[in-house]
Amino acid sequence: MPEPERKAWIGRARAVPILGEIARRGIKLKRVGAERIGPCPLCGGRDRFSIHTKKQCWNCRQCKKESDTGDVIGFVQWLDNCDFNTACATLTGEPPPKKANSKHRSAAPKQVTAGEYSYCDEVGNVLFVVERHHYQNADGTFVLKDGKYEKAFKQKRPDPDCKGKWVSNLEGVRVVPYRLPEVIAAIANGQPVAVVEGEGKADLLASWKLAATTNAGGAKRWKREHAAFLKNADVILVPDNDDAGWEHINVVAASLIGAAARLRVLVLPGLPPKGDVVDWAKAGGTREALDGLISNAPDWMPPLDGIAKRKKAAAKQSEDELLDALVRMRRASRAAESASGWQSNWASTPRILTLKSKRVRSRPKLRRCSMAGGSSSRGRSRSTATH
Numbered sequence: 596m597p598e599p600e601r602k603a604w605i606g607r608a609r610a611v612p613i614l615g616e617i618a619r620r621g622i623k624l625k626r627v628g629a630e631r632i633g634p635c636p637l638c639g640g641r642d643r644f645s646i647h648t649k650k651q652c653w654n655c656r657q658c659k660k661e662s663d664t665g666d667v668i669g670f671v672q673w674l675d676n677c678d679f680n681t682a683c684a685t686l687t688g689e690p691p692p693k694k695a696n697s698k699h700r701s702a703a704p705k706q707v708t709a710g711e712y713s714y715c716d717e718v719g720n721v722l723f724v725v726e727r728h729h730y731q732n733a734d735g736t737f738v739l740k741d742g743k744y745e746k747a748f749k750q751k752r753p754d755p756d757c758k759g760k761w762v763s764n765l766e767g768v769r770v771v772p773y774r775l776p777e778v779i780a781a782i783a784n785g786q787p788v789a790v791v792e793g794e795g796k797a798d799l800l801a802s803w804k805l806a807a808t809t810n811a812g813g814a815k816r817w818k819r820e821h822a823a824f825l826k827n828a829d830v831i832l833v834p835d836n837d838d839a840g841w842e843h844i845n846v847v848a849a850s851l852i853g854a855a856a857r858l859r860v861l862v863l864p865g866l867p868p869k870g871d872v873v874d875w876a877k878a879g880g881t882r883e884a885l886d887g888l889i890s891n892a893p894d895w896m897p898p899l900d901g902i903a904k905r906k907k908a909a910a911k912q913s914e915d916e917l918l919d920a921l922v923r924m925r926r927a928s929r930a931a932e933s934a935s936g937w938q939s940n941w942a943s944t945p946r947i948l949t950l951k952s953k954r955v956r957s958r959p960k961l962r963r964c965s966m967a968g969g970s971s972s973r974g975r976s977r978s979t980a981t982h
């Protein structure tokens with residue numbers, strides 16, 4: 596159970612109005628009733644991000660995950676890609692209260708820094724640092740997940756008011772891709788730039804003298820600002836071997852259409868599920884083998900968009916419904932004809948068959964045609980009924 600001090604601290608963080616935190620970060624939203632709506636600060640768009648001022652919650656239709664909590668603490672965790680304590684510290688402006696119960700604490704795995712990745716500006720000044728943490732048990736072993744180290748990331752920026760100190764958030768920090776100076780040099784020299792997911796992979800490729808970059812925070816945090824630095828680059832996209840990996844490179848590629856000189860996809864052979872270039876290197880992959888793969892790498896092709904697919908299916912369904920309706924109308928009309936003895940010159944089988952045979956090739960025409968047919972059929976049915 597949290598100590599009273601910690602409980603009160605979390606309470607103070609939770610009491611920060613979500614609108615206040617939005618305003619403090621300079622995020623502009625439009626007022627619509629009790630909601631504020633606008634572009635998502637992470638994934639953009641026009642109106643996919645919203646906050647509810649009465650309920651004190653937030654949502655992004657595109658990038659909020661089920662695991663993200665909808666309150667103000669969850670908002671900061673999501674936006675800064677930080678853990679719960681860091682979010683509370685950002686909101687309250689106070690560090691977490693010290694834990695008295697050290698016995699309990701030592702039993703839980705502790706976070707240890709396993710790597711530090713500096714993001715620099717064009718000339719190599721550090722703008723911010725991403726820390727990679729692993730979880731170490733009391734017996735010295737590490738917590739694993741899917742056979743790899745369980746990891747967490749923290750971000751920090753140099754404290755502008757106090758040299759040598761750090762602030763644990765990225766407020767006001769420029770968005771730059773990882774290893775920017777090398778990216779710039781590679782583009783200037785006409786050499787390829789690999790885009791991977793994660794700093795460790797970029798470091799591995801860089802150790803093989805291949806310019807490589809990534810964005811802080813992992814998949815779904817690639818921004819337009821990152822893409823701007825890859826103008827005229829010969830880009831090699833290196834996806835991790837899972838859906839998230841492919842989704843990520845497709846987002847990156849889409850942002851580079853028309854900007855990059857070339858966009859290729861490098862699929863590493865023999866990767867296990869969720870495997871990546873680090874696994875490939877451990878299994879014997881080398882720079883020479885990589886060069887061979889790069890020279891045969893196909894150009895990136897946009898995937899058939901999921902939304903387009905759904906629209907197509909919906910259109911197909913409404914078309915089928917329309918045809919069913921026409922067939923039903925024809926039957927009704929025939930029944931009315933045989934009852935009244937009136938001979939229709941519209942509701943005849945050949946016309947329906949013509950419509951059906953044309954449905955794939957010329958859907959718009961079919962729509963216009965069927966609407967006209969529908970209204971005239973209603974007119975006919977009515978006149979038939981009155982006779």
Ligand SMILES: [Zn+2]
Pocket residue numbers: 635636637638639643644655656657658659
């Ligand atoms: Zn979003």
